[in-house]
Amino acid sequence: MLVSTPIGNLGDLSPRAVAALRESDIILCEDTRVTAPLLALNGIATRLQALHDHNEAGRTEPLIAAMRGGRRFALVSDAGAPLIADPGFRLVRAAIAAGLTISAVPGPNAAMMALALSGLPPHPFLFMGFLPPRSAARRAVLERVANAERAGLNATLIFYEAPHRLIASLDDCVAVLGNRAAAVGRELTKRFEEIRRDGLEGLAVHFRTTAPRGEITLVIGPAPDYVATDAELDDALHDALETMSIKDAATSVARALDLPRKQVYARALTLRQDEQSEP
Template structure:
């Protein structure tokens, strides 16, 4: 990779240009993580598009900045994007921020960025904090290939179905979860992916930051052991499927095996799954034990 070019916030490399949309990553907790370049751009643009103007006003106030704030969230983005593109086309410079972290990563902004691109307007990234990447970097779980999933469905049945769909994915999974659902989500992870390693990271860069690695089956007990462990904002880094669990012939092995084991037992279920997928019966039998099958003597 090319060596970074060192600049100060006052150099032309950080100057705000007319008609540009700047996508600015902001701290996920520790305000010291706001980059000097981000600070310079937020102070130089004509206005800032914010997911929650109150949160962004507090951030700007901390750094002594006062800028017009324009609300841009899930409920109004479709309606306001065209007007914002019009402002860019007229020569105004705008910044896009979310409540925390990198915009568009489980946050609003996609419609605006796409509209600006379609209008031929420059869109500039100011990289910085991202909870998913921060958690991955400290998890000790494979980082060479990963899939950002974001928030799983709120209802348990839909959540388990989503996890079953992901069970054969070989890439590391990056999930977000809230304090309101972390205990239920942990129970579903344990049921579907019991032997997989999971890094549970909460309150990253904040005062009570914590990250632990364990088998998915141990997550519910770990959370229940201390009321504080269920508080905060969570990232779950989930180990990907082993090779034998991967998709074969377009079939979702975990889903097929789970159904067959439930109806036929571990041994017969694994035998039939082997005929369907072409995988080895012994590998499928071992996998069936992680999916709720009972060992047969």
């Protein structure tokens, strides 16, 4: 049973989640020190076992064997929905392969909450978990997103980020994606919950003077519609006119750059006339 737990406010643990945790033989969790207080608050005495990135591969086979033997396990993360930027995927995949029944208790999720509160288009969206900690790797990930957008992806982007890396990540997002509308969700469901909405540059300026604290979710609006520059249009037409007629070149370039064919045809005529008038 995959059981979602609160992302901040402990009152968000559902009655169904409490029942599932009580009825399990063992609760698998990232960190027993984090989960134990939540269980104590709700009078849950089920035994805890740690399952995290460092031991999941080695523990999966014996856990599957125990499940086949009739043991009932609940899987929780430190906060929010299991598997979503948290451990558990290997175990769930192995359980599916073994033909075991898997169910889930839904509940809080920081990505979905931040998206709903961001004021940005809620769908489609692309959740990418945590950005890499180093700038070069982070920019490489963002470049792949930008390339996908140039190929047609149009989605609101959602990332998790650590507070001490937020400013650097915002700077890298501006450099690669441009100054888009965005929102930073901080301390969601807690007393000092904050959703700050601005352009990426404005958010970076704000958090340079107001140190970010707590768990961070960054939501970035979709890429604006791309409009080819005059230079890009001319370059594309020059290349096309080397092997095509004006009519065919205009049709091909208009389709490739998503521009009105009439506009492209007129520019193609001008370029051909300029070429012919050259001495």
